[in-house]
Amino acid sequence: MDYISKLPDCILSYILTMLSMKDLLKTTILSKRWCKLWGLRRDLYFDVFNVFGTQNQLLHIIDMDMSRDEFVTRVHQFLNNFHGTKIDSFLVNFFLKREQSSTINQWLSFAIARGVQRIDLLLLGLPYGNDNTRCKLYKFDFALFAYTNASTLYHLSLQHCVVFHPINSDFILPFKCLRYLSLRSAKVDKMFIECLLSNCLLLEEFYLLYCVLKSLKLKIVSSSLRHLKVIGCYTVSHIILGIQDVKKQDDVKLILLDCPKLTSLAYDAHDLDTMKINTPMLNSIQFSISFKRDLNAFVAICATFTQLEIMHLTTLAMVTTSLPITQPLKHLKELNLDVSVPSYILNDEEYDPLWILNILQASPLLHKLSVMFVYQEFFEDQKDIRDVETFCHENVKVIELGGCVGNWFEIEFVMNVLKSAHKLERIVLSPYWREDEELDWNSNPDWFQRGRDRIIEKFQGEEVVGREKLVLI
Template sequence: MAACKHLEGSPPAVPRLLQSDVEGPKVDYISALPDCVLSCILSMISMKDMMKTSILSKRWCNLWHLRRNLKFDAHNMLGNGRIMSSHDERNEFVKRVNQFLKNYKGTKIDSFMVDFELNYEPSSTIDEWIRFAIARGVGRIELLTPSYYKFPFGLSFEGKDPTLKHMHLRRCIICDPGTWFGRFWRMETKENCHPATNIDLFTFTNLRSLKIEGSTVDVNLLTTLLSNCLLLEELSLISSSINSSSLKIESSSLCHLKIEELFCSKKKIEEDLDDHHYHRHLKFISLDCPKLTYFYFDNTISGSLSMNAPILKTIEYIVSSHAEKIHDAFALFAKLPKLETLNLYINKNTFEVTPLQGIQTLENLRQFNLSIDATYEDFDIWWILPILQASPFLQKLSVTQRGSLYIETLEAGRLAQQAYLNKP
């Protein structure tokens, strides 16, 4: 193995002698390992135990700051794995994170994760954590349970190139300051819907992947973020709400997109959020992503989906069992000339036996995986015949009912060709 470079510019350690009454002097080879090896070892233990290594010797006194992957969760900071926490535990968690960051002497961080229920901890505290990580060139940030923390997208650091490549935000508020009043939205209308132009997003221009989960999202900021992140390849919007009934995703670099349980949310300016909060389906989603190759969509919209994705190869699509919805889905698939793999999930308990009609030709489809949440009595395997007739180059077919494999064949090409030739 080639020798690795020493972190922080420290010289190689000289093996020290250990006293032994039985076998004579011994050499401490572990302490003599290069800093990069010791850093790797330290990354495998909890941060609480890692800090205890500082009492081993002078050599180990400051080694813990070589750790570049910082993970703050209940196990690492409190020694337990509980998801929910008491008020005292939350205060202790914040205290220990602050103490760790205050004493941390490292100049470079690869990843920074906070996975703990903070229950509306003042945002200024978490702001300082994010500033700390970004100032040290962090490459990945994961904020998983900060209890609707308003993420500071306006952070900027003069003279520093953007290093942040991957970000995962869960239960955060992602908005332009002008659209958020305390804990309430200003709903976007045609008159006031415009890109957020007063936020400096330079810190995030190097993003490659962005995952937003269980959060509240301002469409203005999301649009501006996408227009500034010209290297973004992966975007996931999961179990989140936006302050608009329509969504447009436009990106010249996006390759992978996942939209799951995305809703329009309206919060009235009232005292009680629980009594005045409701969700509704989006009316319209438009995608303009010329490099998109993978798309997951659960079809939680009441209107239509428009797509410009000329090289899309794989799509995972969840749809209700209504014949009209299924027909609309296949009309969309037929407009994707490079589509090779289709994973279709029909998620209703009752399956409409209405035959499919007028399915347009899927010119490039090679693999079709159908999963149906219906009983054997509700589903007739011949229902897929029009799909086979529309797929002359199909090579693999699988049908699953409620988790049980109904049919799988690698001879789908022969079946499809027969169906295609025999179609009326």
């Protein structure tokens, strides 16, 4: 007896969502009823797994050029058999370029006509492929929305596209309900950003990630924006060196940030001393700082963030030699520090690796402190452990040190924290570190060869109050 056919449409439709597109297309020859059930799908996702259908193809980088035609054919076949009248979300994650513009526009028109609310056009194809060609990027066509109800769109994510304001000066961006926009590895012009911020009055999240901009200076002015990321953006210019035409890249600088409702900001900070900022509601920041002048300006700016509770700072050990904490971070509750530690810096007599204790002292309400040392090496000429100026901290409960190798200042830091942090529940030392959240974890073998044992030996030989709170990974 065919028990499956007796199931109600809602259950059968749910079962079909578990199938890849490749397997789903096979059901058309089994039952016309099953084919019609496709129309109940509201979320259409087209990536390597859903189109090609086997887990094995996720385990290696596929040949995008060989697979592109097959990918396009299968998506076309699916859409031609799809009878649904309503779509909530539409995702394409594959390595496509400008030569596929007509195809991409057909797919987008299909989704727009069905009132799509969320579009993700991820044309890098990650993590299944890498772009190492010079083919032209697909140019996002705003005209697709001109004759349809684009007001349904609230989420738009574009990757590896050209996003320029149309030449028509009378053009009005048709995204009145847009709340989320992410542009990654895209080419973007200044006029589009200005048009976006002035027309999309409901926009709450805006992310510019590793984009090529036409203007070196960026202004963000919005009365609705709550979350902003400007990471890795740059301009490209050409200079002549002899007879060669050389490309020159310059980091984009955020010169004006006027967003009264902004609560979170991520920015690889450049020229902070000249940036004008108005963000009275800001409570979470993620900054990447490479120069001492920007670090000093960063500390001054932090004093103006009266609601700041969460901070993530990525910096170099060389610029932290004299970190000035001029005012307490009164509301800070969570602090994450990623510190690159070049081997030569530990030989510098002016460098004090315990500068982190200064931040701890300046953050009286801090609950959690996470520090990750990047590229740290074991220092052969170990100093004697010493005490620093005594202080008390009544709120910090969890401290994590990543990228440890067993250096003297790691031990000294732990000893001083155990004495000073009266509410501490645990302090965890781990060898693992990574440069970015999207990258794999690394560790230094020195930790397992001698660093971990050195710390154990030191704490066994000392009368240290609270050493039961120490956890070694």
